[in-house]
Amino acid sequence: MTAKIGILTVSDRAHRGIYQDRGGPAIRDYLAEVLTSPWQAVPLVVPDEFEQITAALISMVDDSGCSLVITTGGTGPARRDITPDATEAVCEKMMPGFGELMRQVSLNFVPTAILSRQTAGIRGAALIVNLPGKPSAIRDCLDAVMPAIPYCIDLVEGAYLTTDKSKVAAFRPKSQ
């Protein structure tokens, strides 16, 4: 079974085409490098508009059947940064550990890591994870949380993902 993975770029500038989307491709490249089970990207670029972000997240999970949706952009304190709020609005459960760990890891690189409001949550059989917009931060954040993602998706009964152990060691506890 091919897993569907939503890759949602949230950016006014990328949406208007005055700026090339680099976050979405960085996520796709990372997943292509790390995942060994079959998967298919469901990419989309939306502006920083609440209704468009929530509609995209709902469609990716409910219509396209994504087991994982990764967003990039819109996680800061600025007026139009609302990706975490839109994520919370469509999730049944929030997963605070993702944001905590990603901020902690990013603090090793920049003190402004605490300004990221990125979070994660569960909608149906899917995990939604927010990443920052900056491509270099995307890799650091995914390295931190990816080991826990396949088991999380098992628990919500999404697709079964496997990883290249030399890149990311996905962890599944032996017994629940």
Added chain:
Amino acid sequence: MTAKIGILTVSDRAHRGIYQDRGGPAIRDYLAEVLTSPWQAVPLVVPDEFEQITAALISMVDDSGCSLVITTGGTGPARRDITPDATEAVCEKMMPGFGELMRQVSLNFVPTAILSRQTAGIRGAALIVNLPGKPSAIRDCLDAVMPAIPYCIDLVEGAYLTTDKSKVAAFRPKSQ
């Protein structure tokens, strides 16, 4: 004065009796080892049902007069894991530092520690703390947060707890 401590096991399987409750006894053993002030356990096993978890928490605090309630189980991302949500529903104040520290400590053992949604909060003169279901994780989590629990209960005007300093050094600041 004997402190009452609620020990709430949240588990469909333990409740139906098809699985022996190991979380509840692990918490009781830990407290017996660590507490030096008189205390009495108020144990209960409920299924992963919102109404039954909230009713148990309310009864333990409001009726039984527990100063501390420790839950085990139901903290993950799965559909029926709702203990943190039920906890939040009955608390007047949330204490995010407990979940943050317990996840951080658990990350030393398993990368899936970020999947725990465990939290803590205040209801009346009681502190409610969520622990995972796994007995080994229970000990790691309690070791991390127990030093702060007696003073927390002082601040909400619950029972006065003391600990065996060779096991857990409860901290009370000299002056507020």
Added chain:
Amino acid sequence: MTAKIGILTVSDRAHRGIYQDRGGPAIRDYLAEVLTSPWQAVPLVVPDEFEQITAALISMVDDSGCSLVITTGGTGPARRDITPDATEAVCEKMMPGFGELMRQVSLNFVPTAILSRQTAGIRGAALIVNLPGKPSAIRDCLDAVMPAIPYCIDLVEGAYLTTDKSKVAAFRPKSQ
């Protein structure tokens, strides 16, 4: 342009005058030592009353034009400790990374650091940050988060703050 910075002491005892406010002056001294751009303090002492805390925060941001408001006191679990709740009530966006980092840093000094519910958030063009009441903890917390504060205020279009690099190295990423 002179930045306005609100310094809000939340304390029943300091408000009644039976206790000298030490938190507010500790914040003012810290800022005087660290900031090199022109600024003006907008100080106030209020009791631990929800309506008075929210009214003070709103007035400091909306009427006085503060770009930064720092509160001290009322962050614990006790019945009258409600500063984080009042902060959340007036903010459009919460910034969980501030509380996480300040608790983590304070854990290096006392295990009861997890009892602090301190948080931060954005209202209009201002950042509001909660600090504990204890003067020594104020300095530790500000040392931790101050490097990220000037850039945060840039992002919400508040005043431009600069710092003495030998004291606090404010970080601004080269390109967004």
